[in-house]
Amino acid sequence: MDNTENYYIAYGPRNLLWLMDHYNDIHIRFSAELDAEIDGELMQKAWEKTINVYPCIGCVIEMEGKELFFYKADGENKAIKSKAPINPGSDLVSNCVITATYYGNRVSVSAYHTMVDGGGLNEIFKTLLYFYISSYTGVYDEPVTVQTKEGRAPEGYYKTVSKGELGEFTPVPLHTMPYLKEYAEDPDMAADENDSKYFASIKFPADAFIVECKKIGANPTAMLALLTSKAFYALNPKEQKDLLFEITTSVRKIFGAEGCISNCTSDVIAEMCYKDIVNDDEAELVKKFRAEMDSQRSDDYVKTKRQLSSTYELNYVSKKITLTYIGEIDIGGNTKHISSFEMATNATQLVMLMQIGDEFVLMLEFGKATGRYINKFAELLTQMGIEAKKVSGPHKVIVDSDKQIL
Amino acid sequence: MDNDIVIADLGLITETTLGQDLFNPVHINYTAVLDHEIDEKLLKRAWDRVKKVYPVLDTVLKLESGSVEFYMDPEVRAAHANDHAYLIAAENGNNVPIKSKVPIEPGCELVGKRLISVSYYDNSVTLSAYHALLDGGGLNIVFTSMLYVYLALYTGHEDKEPVVDLTEGRTVRDYYQGATLEYVFSQGYTPVPLYTLPLGCIGFRDSDMVRDHDSIAAGTLNIPVKNFINFCKDNGASPSSMMCALLAKAAYSLNPDVRDDIVFDVTVSVRKILGLDNTIANSVGLAVAYTTYEDIMNKSLSEISQKIRSDVDLQRTRDYYLSFRRVFCTYKHSPMYKSRTVTYIGKLDVGDNNHHIIDFDLGTNSLYNLFMMQLNDKFILSLYHGKATEKYMNELVKLFDEFGIKAEVKTPVHNIPTDSKTPVL
Numbered sequence: 022m023d024n025t026e027n028y029y030i031a032y033g034p035r036n037l038l039w040l041m042d043h044y045n046d047i048h049i050r051f052s053a054e055l056d057a058e059i060d061g062e063l064m065q066k067a068w069e070k071t072i073n074v075y076p077c078i079g080c081v082i083e084m085e086g087k088e089l090f091f092y093k094a095d096g097e098n099k100a101i102k103s104k105a106p107i108n109p110g111s112d113l114v115s116n117c118v119i120t121a122t123y124y125g126n127r128v129s130v131s132a133y134h135t136m137v138d139g140g141g142l143n144e145i146f147k148t149l150l151y152f153y154i155s156s157y158t159g160v161y162d163e164p165v166t167v168q169t170k171e172g173r174a175p176e177g178y179y180k181t182v183s184k185g186e187l188g189e190f191t192p193v194p195l196h197t198m199p200y201l202k203e204y205a206e207d208p209d210m211a212a213d214e215n216d217s218k219y220f221a222s223i224k225f226p227a228d229a230f231i232v233e234c235k236k237i238g239a240n241p242t243a244m245l246a247l248l249t250s251k252a253f254y255a256l257n258p259k260e261q262k263d264l265l266f267e268i269t270t271s272v273r274k275i276f277g278a279e280g281c282i283s284n285c286t287s288d289v290i291a292e293m294c295y296k297d298i299v300n301d302d303e304a305e306l307v308k309k310f311r312a313e314m315d316s317q318r319s320d321d322y323v324k325t326k327r328q329l330s331s332t333y334e335l336n337y338v339s340k341k342i343t344l345t346y347i348g349e350i351d352i353g354g355n356t357k358h359i360s361s362f363e364m365a366t367n368a369t370q371l372v373m374l375m376q377i378g379d380e381f382v383l384m385l386e387f388g389k390a391t392g393r394y395i396n397k398f399a400e401l402l403t404q405m406g407i408e409a410k411k412v413s414g415p416h417k418v419i420v421d422s423d424k425q426i427l
Numbered sequence: 428m429d430n431d432i433v434i435a436d437l438g439l440i441t442e443t444t445l446g447q448d449l450f451n452p453v454h455i456n457y458t459a460v461l462d463h464e465i466d467e468k469l470l471k472r473a474w475d476r477v478k479k480v481y482p483v484l485d486t487v488l489k490l491e492s493g494s495v496e497f498y499m500d501p502e503v504r505a506a507h508a509n510d511h512a513y514l515i516a517a518e519n520g521n522n523v524p525i526k527s528k529v530p531i532e533p534g535c536e537l538v539g540k541r542l543i544s545v546s547y548y549d550n551s552v553t554l555s556a557y558h559a560l561l562d563g564g565g566l567n568i569v570f571t572s573m574l575y576v577y578l579a580l581y582t583g584h585e586d587k588e589p590v591v592d593l594t595e596g597r598t599v600r601d602y603y604q605g606a607t608l609e610y611v612f613s614q615g616y617t618p619v620p621l622y623t624l625p626l627g628c629i630g631f632r633d634s635d636m637v638r639d640h641d642s643i644a645a646g647t648l649n650i651p652v653k654n655f656i657n658f659c660k661d662n663g664a665s666p667s668s669m670m671c672a673l674l675a676k677a678a679y680s681l682n683p684d685v686r687d688d689i690v691f692d693v694t695v696s697v698r699k700i701l702g703l704d705n706t707i708a709n710s711v712g713l714a715v716a717y718t719t720y721e722d723i724m725n726k727s728l729s730e731i732s733q734k735i736r737s738d739v740d741l742q743r744t745r746d747y748y749l750s751f752r753r754v755f756c757t758y759k760h761s762p763m764y765k766s767r768t769v770t771y772i773g774k775l776d777v778g779d780n781n782h783h784i785i786d787f788d789l790g791t792n793s794l795y796n797l798f799m800m801q802l803n804d805k806f807i808l809s810l811y812h813g814k815a816t817e818k819y820m821n822e823l824v825k826l827f828d829e830f831g832i833k834a835e836v837k838t839p840v841h842n843i844p845t846d847s848k849t850p851v852l
Contacts, residue, residue: 197753331624
């Protein structure tokens with residue numbers, strides 16, 4: 022294809038995520054409810070400015086041979102007013118794979134996971150929210166706390182680690198699981214008969230949560246694992262098998278990709294033992310969990326795994342629950358205008374945590390069991406003296422739409 | 428399962444890949460052509476003797492929760508994913524050599540549902556088995572034992588120091604311990620990092636390396652042992668690394684537009700590595716290696732084959748094998764690459780009477796494989812490359828010739844006969 026004029030940046034070898042993105046009907050999506058109805062015109066401008074900061078949003082992705090490349094799109098990628106989020110890659114957005122949708126008080130950004138991870142999407146989302154809310158309120162921060170710089174070279178914010186620039190490192194043995202160990206699972210953590218996925222969320226004060234974490238030496242992720250385990254065994258009183266968690270970690274630092282929006286995650290696994298939960302030695306439990314996680318987080322480990330994944334596809338055999346601590350949405354003085362946040366995916370065994378201002382939002386996608394678990398999480402937090410409030414759901418996760426829905 | 432009746436545990440049904448055996452039109456089989464018409468009575472006596480040495484051969488399959496039909500339902504199968512497959516004593520039926528032109532399907536009624544069968548016709552005798560029961564190396568041990576006993580009976584000559592072990596009354600463990608997952612996890616080891624291919628190296632296969640309908644195409648070449656071994660030595664290569672290099676050369680000249688790397692899986696016997704020298708049970712591993720278009724064009728055959736050899740050698744240690752198996756118990760084993768397989772089985776050698784064996788052939792249901800077996804002064808190369816078999820054979824003959832090795836087409840490309848449940852006369 023002779024399209025050199027529109028060439029933007031090389032992505033790297035095509036991968037399975039890319040294929041899944043093509044068929045997935047719910048792409049990774051961040052949504053926020055603001056404290057006022059969205060002004061379409063201002064949103065349009067804010068989205069345009071966001072694209073100027075991250076021009077790859079206005080790009081399409083093309084496969085040539087076995088490699089993927091970004092090209093500037095032929096048409097526009099407008100923010101679309103629609104009840105259902107616009108499907109990335111659809112005609113309505115000139116096939117661009119990162120899209121913005123708004124309706125009522127809500128604004129959403131959806132993306133191909135090949136292109137961005139949760140951390141990367143968060144950067145785009147913060148920039149959009151800052152541009153929009155500041156233009157709406159007339160309150161601008163000096164200095165701004167989000168990325169607003171236009172005209173950067175693509176390499177300045179987009180670095181795919183799939184290109185194999187691993188540099189010097191010492192390969193290490195991989196962490197392996199015991200023989201035939203079966204982990205607990207809740208069969209209700211599945212989509213319903215129509216393949217609908219479910220979502221629910223609660224929020225609570227960040228400082229109170231951190232205080233509780235510190236008491237037992239937990240980081241927020243370990244605390245999520247502990248809460249999930251407690252909820253799990255409370256709701257499945259006969260279950261005595263251990264629980265396995267897959268934890269999404271950002272490896273931007275390891276690959277020198279700080280500030281990049283590209284997909285820079287690596288998974289680690291760690292278990293919570295039933296008998297430790299029953300014995301209630303939380304500090305010990307958290308210590309073991311963190312040690313297991315940490316054994317898989319060294320530069321050498323992450324690079325070894327990344328390198329091996331080009332020879333073997335690395336999918337875990339065991340059943341597991343995924344934990345994702347995304348980070349924080351802080352857009353400065355205007356943060357207070359964000360009244361709620363949701364992240365959506367097509368998952369059914371996913372726990373997510375996001376900080377908005379001085380609150381944490383804990384989100385569950387636990388399929389049909391989502392409602393029972395969110396109530397149990399709220400109860401457990403309240404027992405710890407942390408006041409948890411229901412934010413949303415349980416409700417079905419809206420699937421992406423190729424058309425505007427008004 | 429009642430432990431009293433279990434003679435051997437094959438491991439988890441999934442790891443035995445029994446499903447493939449149950450529906451396989453051609454089970455792995457070895458055929459020897461002798462210099463005389465097979466004497467049925469002597470063959471029967473020889474086979475009886477071998478079954479006494481390896482009583483596990485006279486057993487039948489028993490699945491943990493019931494019949495094969497029980498596992499046909501996908502939901503049932505998922506629920507019983509960790510069931511075991513066992514070998515138990517046969518209560519009825521008989522497993523005697525069957526006169527037949529084509530191999531008798533192991534596991535069928537005609538051989539009393541034993542997972543191994545013997546068939547013969549004119550001067551040929553064939554041993555055919557479930558892969559779940561034994562691997563190519565194990566089949567060779569049993570085949571050699573049977574031929575040794577048969578030829579000793581036929582000629583009246585027994586070797587002073589037979590190359591085969593005919594001790595009867597051994598415990599099953601002495602000769603039948605496969606590299607099952609349970610065994611792997613019972614072994615102490617030091618975890619090591621796994622070998623990786625360079626990024627983007629995913630191999631390629633010819634577009635006509637496919638089956639013509641369901642037929643299994645194969646062809647056989649003979650090359651002189653001395654000639655080839657000296658050639659390997661001169662180049663610092665092992666026979667299998669040399670065959671990888673030659674196949675790669677053939678692949679690029681047959682596909683002049685292809686620039687992709689080429690990837691090989693080299694079959695590795697882990698008998699020695701794990702100290703299971705006497706076992707006839709499954710104990711194979713795969714080592715992966717590659718070469719590139721640039722290397723084939725610019726480097727010498729010795730550089731190319733030595734690189735393959737050293738990559739394979741990295742993967743042939745005890746710690747490596749055990750690490751590999753454990754990693755792919757945590758992760759599903761799904762290679763990103765498309766490979767061709769090179770399997771050097773070994774040598775068919777029954778000792779003093781070996782000269783009575785004038786030819787060897789093997790049958791298997793393969794598509795990307797090259798097998799090598801040594802018999803007397805010849806290497807017998809069996810090539811299974813689907814519709815591409817013939818052109819690869821011709822290309823290999825040309826290449827061997829280029830390097831001063833006289834290769835002859837022993838059997839032109841032909842379709843492997845499928846196993847039969849009844850004698851074919």
